[in-house]
Amino acid sequence: MKRSLRTAVGIAGAGALIALAGCTTDPSVEQAPEAGGEESASTEWFNQELYDKQFKEREVTPEGPEDKPYLQMINPEMQDTSEHASEGGKKVCFANASISNPWRQTGWITMNEQLKELKKGGVITEMETRDAQDNDDTQIADIDYFISEGNCDGFIISPNSTAAITPAVERACETGKPVIVFDRGVQTDCAVTFIHPIGGFAWGIDSAQFLIDNLNEGDKVVALRILPGVDVLEQRWAAAEKLFDEAGIEAVDYFTDADPAEIKKIVSDELAKGDVQGVWMDAGDGAVSAIEAFEDAGKDYPVMTGEDELSFLRKWKETEMTAIAPVYSNFQWRTPLLAAEMIFKGEEVPKEWVLPQSPITSEDLDDFLKRNEGMPDGHYAKFGGEDLPGYPQVWQDRVIP
Amino acid sequence: MNSLIRRAVDPRGAVVVLLAVILVAIVVLNPSFAEPGQLVRFIQRVAPIAIVAIGQYFVIVSGEFDLSMGALVTAQVVTSGYLIGQDPSKIAAVLTLMLILGVLVGVVNGLATTLLKVPSFIVTLGTMLIIHGAVMWWTGGAATGDPVDSFRQIGRGGIEDVPVLGQLPYGVLVLLVVIVAAIWLSRRPFGRTLVAIGDNAEAAAYAGTNVWRTKTLAFVISSLSATVAGVLLVGYAGVHPSVGQGYEFIAITAVVLGGVVLGGGRGTVFGALTGAFTLESLFTLLNFTAVPSTMRDAIQGVIIIAAVAYSGVVFAKRRSTTSTDDQNPGRAAADDENPTPGPTTTPTPTSARDSSPIHPSGDAVARD
Numbered sequence: 150m151k152r153s154l155r156t157a158v159g160i161a162g163a164g165a166l167i168a169l170a171g172c173t174t175d176p177s178v179e180q181a182p183e184a185g186g187e188e189s190a191s192t193e194w195f196n197q198e199l200y201d202k203q204f205k206e207r208e209v210t211p212e213g214p215e216d217k218p219y220l221q222m223i224n225p226e227m228q229d230t231s232e233h234a235s236e237g238g239k240k241v242c243f244a245n246a247s248i249s250n251p252w253r254q255t256g257w258i259t260m261n262e263q264l265k266e267l268k269k270g271g272v273i274t275e276m277e278t279r280d281a282q283d284n285d286d287t288q289i290a291d292i293d294y295f296i297s298e299g300n301c302d303g304f305i306i307s308p309n310s311t312a313a314i315t316p317a318v319e320r321a322c323e324t325g326k327p328v329i330v331f332d333r334g335v336q337t338d339c340a341v342t343f344i345h346p347i348g349g350f351a352w353g354i355d356s357a358q359f360l361i362d363n364l365n366e367g368d369k370v371v372a373l374r375i376l377p378g379v380d381v382l383e384q385r386w387a388a389a390e391k392l393f394d395e396a397g398i399e400a401v402d403y404f405t406d407a408d409p410a411e412i413k414k415i416v417s418d419e420l421a422k423g424d425v426q427g428v429w430m431d432a433g434d435g436a437v438s439a440i441e442a443f444e445d446a447g448k449d450y451p452v453m454t455g456e457d458e459l460s461f462l463r464k465w466k467e468t469e470m471t472a473i474a475p476v477y478s479n480f481q482w483r484t485p486l487l488a489a490e491m492i493f494k495g496e497e498v499p500k501e502w503v504l505p506q507s508p509i510t511s512e513d514l515d516d517f518l519k520r521n522e523g524m525p526d527g528h529y530a531k532f533g534g535e536d537l538p539g540y541p542q543v544w545q546d547r548v549i550p
Numbered sequence: 551m552n553s554l555i556r557r558a559v560d561p562r563g564a565v566v567v568l569l570a571v572i573l574v575a576i577v578v579l580n581p582s583f584a585e586p587g588q589l590v591r592f593i594q595r596v597a598p599i600a601i602v603a604i605g606q607y608f609v610i611v612s613g614e615f616d617l618s619m620g621a622l623v624t625a626q627v628v629t630s631g632y633l634i635g636q637d638p639s640k641i642a643a644v645l646t647l648m649l650i651l652g653v654l655v656g657v658v659n660g661l662a663t664t665l666l667k668v669p670s671f672i673v674t675l676g677t678m679l680i681i682h683g684a685v686m687w688w689t690g691g692a693a694t695g696d697p698v699d700s701f702r703q704i705g706r707g708g709i710e711d712v713p714v715l716g717q718l719p720y721g722v723l724v725l726l727v728v729i730v731a732a733i734w735l736s737r738r739p740f741g742r743t744l745v746a747i748g749d750n751a752e753a754a755a756y757a758g759t760n761v762w763r764t765k766t767l768a769f770v771i772s773s774l775s776a777t778v779a780g781v782l783l784v785g786y787a788g789v790h791p792s793v794g795q796g797y798e799f800i801a802i803t804a805v806v807l808g809g810v811v812l813g814g815g816r817g818t819v820f821g822a823l824t825g826a827f828t829l830e831s832l833f834t835l836l837n838f839t840a841v842p843s844t845m846r847d848a849i850q851g852v853i854i855i856a857a858v859a860y861s862g863v864v865f866a867k868r869r870s871t872t873s874t875d876d877q878n879p880g881r882a883a884a885d886d887e888n889p890t891p892g893p894t895t896t897p898t899p900t901s902a903r904d905s906s907p908i909h910p911s912g913d914a915v916a917r918d
Contacts, residue, residue: 406792406795407790407792408787408790408792408793408795409787409788409789409790409792409793410783410786410787410793411792412787413786413787414595414833414834414837415837417591417595418834418837418838419837421580421582421583421588422580422838434790435790437696437788438787438788441706441788445591445706446591460695525695526695526696527695
């Protein structure tokens with residue numbers, strides 16, 4: 150009797166679990182059209198002040214040498230660095246978040262070529278790098294290792310995440326040596342300079358505005374996002390979603406981990422549901438498989454926003470689709486070392502060094518394809534290393550240093 | 551009628567019911583899914599997962615695990631991208647190399663498990679990390695460049711102008727070949743011995759079975775299936791180090807969902823296949839209903855627990871009724887309706903089968 154009771158309870162429990170697994174899909178059936186739930190998540194990332202600032206910065210003509218975008222500055226507030234000026238060869242210590250995507254790999258190659266060039270000048274003679282492999286704890290340990298080692302003349306930090314790395318950056322600042330932060334930010338202004346392109350909102354505005362201009366009200370856009378929770382990526386989507394909402398464009402977003410198989414399945418399912426007029430991406434990795442999903446389903450090409458990764462630019466050229474490639478300026482990987490040299494020389498640098506960030510449009514597509522001829526698919530068109538001695542061989546071989 | 555209900559309640563029948571329910575739900579949400587052209591594309595998409603699940607079946611039914619599959623899929627995808635590149639003349643050579651790599655991984659897994667007596671969970675976890683590490687070292691975490699289009703056609707293209715279907719993808723044909731080969735293998739002495747070993751390796755050894763050779767072969771089959779899946783995936787999607795990630799768990803979920811018992815000794819190729827289709831249909835349903843993809847892992851987790859709990863409970867109940875009322879004939883009849891006569895034709899005596907460690911294996915799942 151006891152045993153059969155237990156069995157019955159067990160079956161009921163297991164049945165409920167299976168039913169539960171089935172049911173979890175049901176409530177969202179009603180939610181799907183308004184894409185509810187997700188909106189609240191993106192408003193957390195939306196920051197009107199930053200949005201307005203970046204909106205304006207897109208239109209500013211940057212100061213600096215015209216043929217050297219990596220030295221240009223938008224609205225710079227220069228500051229004195231003479232306290233860090235000193236003679237002799239310097240060793241910089243670089244705490245890198247990771248080289249786990251093609252964008253970071255391209256930048257890392259460029260940075261190493263820049264280093265070779267700077268060594269000739271005799272100011273920066275050595276760079277020690279530790280790679281955190283996308284892990285906050287590892288990066289904190291890396292920075293602390295540099296500090297305790299005690300022979301770094303300056304720090305360059307590309308933070309893995311904003312909040313977690315902030316205390317470690319502050320500890321580096323306390324050594325009194327110059328600290329340079331680039332790419333993702335931290336919640337402290339103790340660094341001598343923070344180098345970054347305009348930002349995620351600018352990306353979202355450029356890309357969403359292009360789709361809105363080329364689509365009609367009521368059209369559908371599939372948004373393919375890499376992963377949640379990273380500020381530079383979330384800001385891209387926060388801006389785009391706001392603009393889509395205002396323009397009456399229906400946008401559904403998915404997380405893909407940049408897995409092309411996942412992207413293709415998602416786009417195929419969306420195409421099976423109904424027509425899709427636009428594709429928006431928060432990064433170009435995997436863009437080609439989204440386009441191939443349209444080809445394989447026998448549908449017209451969508452209006453699309455990708456990135457300046459060559460795989461996308463080449464596919465864009467080949468298919469002659471209506472597209473734009475927003476850019477998260479890869480040439481920013483050159484700037485930190487150049488800034489370090491300026492600081493050791495006691496030259497002025499801006500507290501916040503905002504680099505230009507302008508998308509590749511159909512007008513300059515051919516130009517960028519020509520400049521990057523022979524480069525591998527994972528290379529980024531705006532890598533900005535054309536005037537370095539290793540060009541083009543080093544980037545064509547793409548051997549990760 | 552009674553037997554129909556019994557079959558639906560049976561864990562192996564339940565997954566078919568679940569699959570049918572999900573497919574109906576998809577069609578209700580999106581009627582065009584039922585068109586032959588769409589359905590065949592869906593099968594093309596499931597093919598890599600189904601093939602991996604079938605490969606995993608051979609290992610699991612022999613009482614082991616293969617966690618290295620996903621990493622191997624990734625390795626094969628990256629290998630084809632790097633080595634074939636844009637040169638079609640290299641396809642044959644690289645394909646051979648990939649098959650050799652597949653066999654090698656299988657042999658290492660098999661021999662370390664059987665001769666060195668390291669639990670397969672640990673061995674394949676190790677090979678998973680080794681392969682994953684090698685791929686990361688080779689690519690730095692991001693791959694560049696797809697292989698030449700003619701190679702990608704295997705996973706992307708198909709035979710054009712087929713009546714009704716429109717296009718018959720090569721992936722579907724590859725899947726059919728794999729299914730036929732797997733069912734044939736599972737009915738050969740090899741397949742039956744494998745089930746016997748999974749049920750009771752000691753008894754099988756006393757009966758004259760060469761346990762280490764049979765198990766090693768199972769690991770080789772599993773690695774080869776990962777290789778085939780890799781070839782299909784590089785065509786379907788292209789080269790990226792994230793392709794294939796998590797495939798080992800999808801395969802294990804599919805196999806368990808299909809009524810194959812973790813710990814070995816019970817299950818069919820058809821079950822693994824149905825499990826794979828059920829899982830992928832579920833993911834498709836989630837896409838159609840716009841469930842956040844971040845929820846998927848959670849749903850997969852609930853399903854794997856529910857499926858194992860369900861079959862554990864049903865088998866336990868059946869065993870208790872068998873011992874009191876002796877309904878063995880009825881049970882044998884139910885087993886006979888199985889598409890592939892796996893467990894029933896086990897050479898081990900019936901008594902040994904009845905005392906098969908269903909509960910211990912259920913516990914093992916919980917521990918893992």
